[in-house]
Amino acid sequence: MxxxxxxxxxxxxxxxxxxxxxxxxxxxxxxxxxxxxxxxxxxxxxxxxxxxxxxxxxxxxxxxxxDVRDIAYLPQTTDIDRSFPISVFDFVGTGLWRSTGFFGGMGRQARGRIAQALAAVGLNGFENRAIGTLSGGQMQRMLFARVLLQDAxxxxxxxxxxxxxARTSADLLAxxxxxxxxxxxxxxxxxxxxxxxxxxxxxxxxxxxxxxxxxxxxxxxxxxxxxxxxxxxxxxxxxxxxxxxxxxxxxx
Missing domain, CATH: 3.40.50.300 (P-loop containing nucleotide triphosphate hydrolases)
Structure with a gap:
C-alpha cells in the first residue's frame, strides 16, 4: 500500500x-x-x-x-479553552470551516449535518449547552463530532x-x-x-x-x-x- x-x-x-x-x-x-x-x-x-x-x-x-487542510486533528482536552463562551452546537460547527470558510453562513444543510454529528456521538439535547459545562466524556464526544464533520x-x-x-470509550472506539x-x-x-x-x-x-x-x-x-x-x-x-x-x- x-x-x-x-x-x-x-x-x-x-x-x-x-x-x-x-x-x-x-x-x-x-x-x-x-x-x-x-x-x-x-x-x-x-x-x-x-x-x-x-x-x-x-x-x-x-x-x-x-495537504494539512485534509487532516482532522483532535487535541487533548487540556488544550481546549473551556471558558470560551461558545455552545456545543457552534463548536462542533467549526468542523465545517474547510467547506464553508470562517465566515460561511450556517444554512439549513449545515445545521442538519451538525445535528447528525451530535446524534452520532450521543449528544442529542446538548446543542445549546456551553462547552464549559460538559463532563470529560461529553467533551470527548463533542470533539469526535467535530472530527466527523471535517470528513478528512x-x-x-x-x-x-x-x-x-468505559461506555464512552466503547462508543468512540466504534x-x-x-x-x-x-x-x-x-x-x-x-x-x-x-x-x-x-x-x-x-x-x-x-x-x-x-x-x-x-x-x-x-x-x-x-x-x-x-x-x-x-x-x-x-x-x-x-x-x-x-x-x-x-x-x-x-x-x-
Missing amino acids: AAYLRLRDVTLGYDRHPAVHHLSGEVASGALLAVVGPNGAGKSTLFRGIVGILRPLAGTIERGDP AMIVLDEPFNAID LVRRWHAEGRTVLAALHDFELVRANFPETLLLARGKVAWGATAEALTADNLQEARRMCEAFDDGAAACVVDDMPSRAA
Missing part, C-alpha cells in the same frame, strides 16, 4: 530543544496506527508536527495527495480515550473502527496497551526517538517497553539546544 505519510529524519521540539529525535518511517494510506510511549515521550509533539502546527527543527514530513482523509487523535468512562473501514488513515496516541493490542494492528513505540514501529504484537514486547522507559528516564531536559543545519527545514 502506498505511503500516505513519510517522516524523514524528523526532529521536533521547542526553542531548538528537541522532544522527538531523528524519527523516520512511513504510514500507509488507510493505516490504523497507535502511537504509544511513556509520559514525555513526544507523542503530542509528533502529532503537532504531522498536522502542521509545529515546524520541524530538522528533517521533513511528507504527506500524500491531501487523515485523522489524528491525541489521547482520545483519556479519563473517560467511530475509530468506522473511519478505518472507510479507508481513512487514523493515528491515535494512547496509553492503554490492552486497548491497543485489541484494536490497532500497527504501533509506533516512541520514547523521544523510535523504539519500535511495526505490527503491534512485535512492537509492544516487554523488552521494548523497558527500553522505552529507560530512554525517557535518561533524557536530559537541561541539555544544550539541538544543533541543526543552516538550511531551513519544512513540512512538505
